[in-house]
Amino acid sequence: MAFALACVVFAAPFVDYSCKTVASTLNAAYVVMAVLVGTGLVALVKLPASARLLKRMRTRKAFLLTVGIGSVLLICLQAIIVKTSWFYAGFDVWCVTNYGNVEQTQYFSMNVNQYFMTGLFQRIMGLGLAVGLENGYLCLVAIGCLCVSASVVMAAFIGKRLGGYLVGYAAFFGCFVFVGLSPWILVPYSDTYAMVWTTAVIWFLVCIDNRAAKCLGMAFCSVVAYEIKPTGIFIAAAIVLTALCQLARTLAGGRSLRRQGAHCSNENSVLSWNWRQVVACCLCAALGLGAAFGIASKVKDIGFEGDPEAAFTATHFLMMGFNPETNGIWSGDDVAESQSHATIAERQSANLRIWAQRVQDAGPVGLAKLFVKKTCTNFSDGSMAWTREGDFYFETPNTEGFWVQAYGIGDEDHEAPFVPLFQVVWFVVLIGVAAACFLVRSADVPVRSLCLALFLLCGFVLLFECRARYLILYMPCFVVLAALGWQQLSRRFACPATMS
Template structure:
């Protein structure tokens, strides 16, 4: 039998849908029954996930009821965004603090670059993690901008202002994309409700790092991809440029552009002329941008030794450790650092990878993956407070707003459990609503939906293979919100159809 291109496309579409639903059903069930499993980085409140899911569903229904009262127009979105921006800034100024871990390393080196104190640069750190150079250089430009004017402290606060702007813009894009996909204002504002409770409320906005700086990139790329009036050449140019910048900020952001390319090539009829034009446009943009970013990184002032670079083998090795269930392990870092030669380090890490897989066996590896998945997905705070000496320097502030916000967001605060409960309940609701996409029929399974599913499968695989961190999911939360909103629409529409059939059936019986 001759297999047609259309059949190949149908097989790919169905495979993605089944794989997406299967993985996310397992994720959801693991989270719900997580009280039976002890894993590293476990959020204590997750032992009550069944109860929290109930609270989350009530919040979801309340948000859906409220969303019916909003009408989409530019003025409404602009006023709402401006209001939320200023409120968020007001709160930020009352609870922001200095943290350490990688954030402190980037900031210290950014200040050294801005002051041209090249002798103070940590070349060893950036030789190991060159992916952080681009963001450090960007930070240094902000510090340079404010040098001699308002000082380093104001420059730091300005970084938080930038992240707040990116957060607010991400919310607007969530609203716009959901409106495009659902063709419904109430579901669009429902998605915005989810954004408010899981992202706008999130304190990660006060941590100047790749998570908050990278938040906008996946949703922005998807918005461009789905824009109905944008020419495909312009789309190719913008997606290439934004994808490269996003990758330079946080590598896993590239998963979205990979998903777009995969779905585009495997689900639509290829016409050579538009394809060649798009490829030329991509190359014309990509090569100069890659060159420019590499030039920026190489001429920033660092004296790098690429023999020290931590290759992906190290992160796979760490993802297989049983002590932290695939999380960060200082012993693994130390063993990699102890080998100065890059090739020897790669060989060593490969050996440890093979040894750990062998030691686990099939059953052990499945159990390890279950714990690792809980590390990644069973935390609606996305690892808030878990990195290093997280609350490194707290600024004195005795105002009432500061006391309330700090009690809410700081780990030692009396209200912190309430914060955890809110975001955990909403995150569980999102994971539940995502499953509603199983109800999408073949006629409605468009390329746009497939890109969403493929990207979330991609981030799942990324987190499953490499070092586990719930924080790494943060940049894809806008995508999860959109998928949950579409899933909720499928659930409500399916419920209405069944209710109508039942009502019609009862009437026919009465006749």
């Protein structure tokens, strides 16, 4: 994350990369503003008057009341935003919300990962029409908003559990603004729909104490997150890897203790579990996996029989990620190249051959330049590449109003007014995440899992097709880690009198 921060500050203003915005040319100024905002908030919290207020706010009742009222306010604001500024999105959203169009036959054959989203959207729109709603698309937007709002609430409780009440409040209000009021709530797609499931995985891990319920919930949510968006599996992979590392250390420590004649008394240690607990957790995880895969198989049944040999695999996106002409984003030429091969085996072989040739042609210096450009594409835009998709607007029924103007809806030629604000907030988040990765010395699985999940996400968008939008489903995780990072910064650089 420190590398990403360095790229967006020192490289983004001067390097030509895909999806570059006008705001990125002023990134150095935005970072300075972010530092001032972050340190200003820390100083404000440490004022005597604020300290007295926060002392009263550090209770379970006050926290629940604040989050409850804030959540209702967020949902009301989202309802106003949707009512006054909703639009029909283009690009992939059009395909998964207009299933049945003859033009989509080839699309679904190539993108088999979209079956679940399409089936889910079919059922949501059908339910909306069944209860008397005239616009099924608006039902999708509304459910997407609820997914985002639920993610904001879970992020607050995750932050509180990991860093205390202050971190919980910071995570809630940070997500409230940066996630809950993002214009992406108006786009019903996998980014917002997967967000609630990736956040739920961490919520089960952190906030649920019953081990059986924890395993069942994490297993179920991990599968749903993966079915909606394959990168949603990173959080589950990170938890498993972190837990295995902790298990190895615990077993090594347990052997050392036994050699010394001691025993492990930590009830959270794996060594303290008896075989019944292990079996119960495994059974619950299997139940969660089975239920999720069973539901997914039903949802993915959209009555479409595509060509299984036409599917694009990971090698296609790896090839696109190293395209020197597009700097790693979507490429029509690469799509045409993959389509020219009749079978998956031929396509994968061709993809890997082109990828290897591109790596060889670029050389070490060329690859370094490409990675810098891709990092700028992924992390330099606080709007998460708003309107930077092909055919972003399909139809815009609303052309006037405060939120239409603030989000720049319908106007792809000019930068939206909300972008500078989100650019500053994004850099506050990035600074906090970088600080958390270096300063948080927690041996707990959740914190290390969050760091590892974001590392896996960064590695994916660095090697495969890149897009800032691909970060959205993990945005609550970014904000929670950022709150922990700023907490550590405030402790690390506070004077002794303040720390007391």
